[in-house]
Amino acid sequence: MGTGISKSYEVIVIGAGSMGMSAGYHLARRGVKTLLIDAFDPPHAHGSHHGEPRLIRHAYHGGETYIRLAQRADRLWRELEALAGEPLLVRSGVLNLAPEELVSFDERALDAARLGVVTELLDAAEIRKRWPGFAVPEHFRGLYEPDAGYLNSERCVAAYRKLALRAGATLLTNTFVKDVKVTGNAFSFVATKDDVYYADNVIVCAGAWFQTLKPFMHMPVRSVRKCVGWFETAGPEYRAGSFPGFTLGTGEGGYYGFPDIGGAGLKIGRHDGGVEWKPGEPFLPFGDDPEDEGDLRRALESFLPGASGRLIRGAACKYELSPDEHFIIDAHPAYPNVLLAGGFSGHGFKFASAVGEALADLTINRETELDLGMFSYWRFEETRSRIDFQI
Known part of the structure; x- marks a missing residue:
């Protein structure tokens, strides 16, 4: 028909x-x-695109192509906000964290500066002072972008x-x-x-x-199942308005997350890993594997202990990865x-x-x-x- x-x-x-x-x-x-x-x-x-929000950063690890693309995208998101008549982009700031032996942020900061993107390179003590919710070891460093934030996808x-x-x-x-x-x-x-x-x-x-x-x-893309979770926080230091979006590189994996927005809980997901999925196969919901929550909780307990409370909700989504x-x-x-x-x-x-x-x-x-x-x-x-x- x-x-x-x-x-x-x-x-x-x-x-x-x-x-x-x-x-x-x-x-x-x-x-x-x-x-x-x-x-x-x-x-x-x-x-x-589901399970809001999504980070938007301009100081990008892929070099000037990504930075210019992010800058153009930012202008167009603001244009969309004006046309739609509702807030879509929140400038919470984004903090990128990693051990200095694993990731150097110096080149990224230089690329960003050449294109007019403001960043700050921070040591562990300064990170803990500004955002007490982070429990970062001394060998961690940070790249903070104050004009970055998140999109309500x-x-x-x-x-x-x-x-x-x-x-x-x-x-x-x-x-x-x-x-x-x-x-x-x-x-x-x-x-x-x-x-x-x-x-x-x-x-x-x-x-x-x-x-x-x-x-x-x-x-040449493959699809993988990925999980994110929203966790109850212990205090106001994780709330939207004072806590930034973040990326977290560790020896065990890479994570990303968002502040507690309106009591929904701090959202955290893992960027690497995942189980391959193909169209036609069952897509398992969050919680089918105990590691859906367990992996996220271990990262919180190590680096954001005040946000490792009760799981409020979880979601499974799909990544489509190029080689x-x-x-x-x-x-x-x-x-x-x-x-x-x-x-x-x-x-x-x-x-x-x-x-x-x-x-x-x-x-x-x-x-x-x-x-x-x-x-x-x-x-x-x-x-x-x-x-x-x-x-």
Whole structure:
């Protein structure tokens, strides 16, 4: 049974999560006839954007490309706030912590300073003085960015959805894309269970579901199950307004977290590790494995002991990891009118506003002002040696 909506568009966006919804908005506001298709009903709990909030930092470990991308994203988040009429970005400050023998923040601070990002390098004593909630050993160092903070991710996606639809985009929810085909390197067919849609251009932001679109595309990404938890805090030192967002590098793993916002508890998650997941397999809820809570609690007990109280709630989400954990933003290897955006590797949300704009630029003009060269599809041996994609 058909949907009753138009079958022909200038652009079809497959996957309307953070990147896809942003791209749909940036296309629609320029008058481009756009169809967004999502397997669920965004914002939702099946991708990488749920379980607010998400950190936004500008002094980034990936060098100047990421810093410039973060700066552009910040401007666009503020623009979205103004258009949506609600607060989306909170400048709590972000403190990056790690043992000095494991991580040096010096180069990151220099890169940031060259591009006008303010940071402070702090020793353990200064960190404990400013934020008594941290129990950091003497060999730890910190990089603090006062103008960084966090984004209310689900509200951001909802705001882009509202504005995209207001600008004329069409959104098809709870609809799985079964297949994509291109004829003559120019015209695309996107098939769902009930219909086929046509477009001059396609943007694929399928997240953890890229593997369902084989053999049309082979994205070198794997999906892993990740867990986050919100824990009761013992005192006001962890509350929003006085406590920063943070990243925590340790010999046992890397963690990130947020202050206690409105009594919801301090949120903490682990960036590395995780159990691989494939579409079609059961996705286990938080708590199925005792380590879902145990791993997070051990980090809190060691470094934020006053925030290691009762678990208030937990959530499981999906990371889609590229081999080097840098993004993939590039044209399909055979079809220049199909853009691929994936491998955001658990640190992409903060950039979604700028990535969506860049995808719109690349679709309309085949170029963008941002330097995206380091996100090439072809940088991996796996992609360079592939000859079995569908043509």
